Amino acid sequence: MSRVAVIGAGVAGLTAGYDLARAGWEVDVLERWPGLGGQAATLDVGHGLLLERYYHHLFTSDRDMAALCSELGVEIGWHPSSVAFFADGASHPFTTPLDLLRFRPLSIRSRVRMGLAVVNLQRRHREVGPFENRTAHDWIVSAMGAEAWERVWGPLLRGKFGDRAEDISMAWLWSKLTLRRQIKGAEARGEVLGYPSGTFEPLFGRLSEEVEARGGRVLIDRPAASLARRGDAGFVVTAAASGSFRRGHDPRAFEPEGEESYDAVLATVPNRVFEALLEPSLARDLADGYLARLRSIEYHAALCL
Numbered sequence: 226m227s228r229v230a231v232i233g234a235g236v237a238g239l240t241a242g243y244d245l246a247r248a249g250w251e252v253d254v255l256e257r258w259p260g261l262g263g264q265a266a267t268l269d270v271g272h273g274l275l276l277e278r279y280y281h282h283l284f285t286s287d288r289d290m291a292a293l294c295s296e297l298g299v300e301i302g303w304h305p306s307s308v309a310f311f312a313d314g315a316s317h318p319f320t321t322p323l324d325l326l327r328f329r330p331l332s333i334r335s336r337v338r339m340g341l342a343v344v345n346l347q348r349r350h351r352e353v354g355p356f357e358n359r360t361a362h363d364w365i366v367s368a369m370g371a372e373a374w375e376r377v378w379g380p381l382l383r384g385k386f387g388d389r390a391e392d393i394s395m396a397w398l399w400s401k402l403t404l405r406r407q408i409k410g411a412e413a414r415g416e417v418l419g420y421p422s423g424t425f426e427p428l429f430g431r432l433s434e435e436v437e438a439r440g441g442r443v444l445i446d447r448p449a450a451s452l453a454r455r456g457d458a459g460f461v462v463t464a465a466a467s468g469s470f471r472r473g474h475d476p477r478a479f480e481p482e483g484e485e486s487y488d489a490v491l492a493t494v495p496n497r498v499f500e501a502l503l504e505p506s507l508a509r510d511l512a513d514g515y516l517a518r519l520r521s522i523e524y525h526a527a528l529c530l
């Protein structure tokens with residue numbers, strides 16, 4: 226049986242581990258943190274009560290996640306969205322077409338224009354291609370008007386993307402406005418958001434059980450410290466001692482503890498961590514420009530208060 230190491234037990238690593246185990250691989254998932262779930266992990270706030278470290282929901286368009294939950298017997302509750310927009314010292318509900326029409330921080334003309342632009346986008350632009358080389362800022366100003374950018378979209382995009390707000394591709398906004406929710410059918414009156422019952426932890430637990438039921442291992446508090454080639458084929462993963470997470474994110478600061486051989490390795494860690502894991506000769510073997518492409522991807526911090 227071929228062996229694979231999956232580095233990282235976030236949703237990507239656990240789902241990949243599950244798929245690989247079902248495809249007949251012997252899977253080891255290595256995770257730095259003493260828990261599952263990565264960015265969607267939880268905290269035990271006492272008496273077994275779990276609270277998400279950040280905040281996550283599913284959209285109705287997240288069909289693959291919904292199908293995975295149903296396959297593993299994890300229940301999702303769908304609840305009306307309570308998203309609101311804070312402007313001019315007040316909170317304005319912002320989930321339905323009617324909310325938009327009542328949104329006083331914008332002139333009536335801009336409200337109508339914004340609604341029509343979204344409907345037009347959903348009905349007439351089913352392909353992302355035409356938006357690949359256009360910024361969201363450019364599209365918003367021309368389709369919805371400058372006021373819509375200044376009062377609504379500018380603050381939203383600056384909140385999410387900081388000083389790169391005006392560089393964000395329209396392809397991203399197209400996907401949000403067309404795939405996330407259709408202003409027709411069951412969701413016409415208001416968006417609904419999905420929350421797995423009892424946080425995402427039950428899903429991570431089920432994925433982990435499925436890997437282990439097929440002879441795999443899901444090793445938490447067991448980070449990868451480095452990654453090297455094994456002779457002509459395969460890889461050697463050096464794991465690190467438990468408690469290494471206290472030394473931060475850079476695997477070069479971890480205490481190495483034991484090597485294992487694998488036929489393949491799948492890394493789901495942030496790019497900077499991936500690069501720090503590579504032994505110099507393996508880094509040299511990567512395709513020309515591959516590391517440069519990884520380095521060119523900017524990461525932005527999200528502060529959750």
Ligand SMILES: Cc1cc2nc3c(=O)[nH]c(=O)nc-3n(C[C@H](O)[C@H](O)[C@H](O)COP(=O)(O)OP(=O)(O)OC[C@H]3O[C@@H](n4cnc5c(N)ncnc54)[C@H](O)[C@@H]3O)c2cc1C
Binds near residue numbers: 233234238
């Ligand atoms: C505040 C916030 C809100 C979000 N809201 C939503 C939402 O509502 N809906 C949505 O779909 N998405 C949302 N996201 C995005 C979503 O959380 C991520 O896309 C998803 O969790 C990424 O999963 P991943 O497995 O790719 O990466 P991660 O979750 O980052 O997993 C990577 C894992 O690798 C581990 N790791 C790091 N170094 C090592 C090492 N050396 N050895 C072993 N393991 C290592 C990490 O500890 C981590 O567990 C949100 C993100 C944030 C931050």
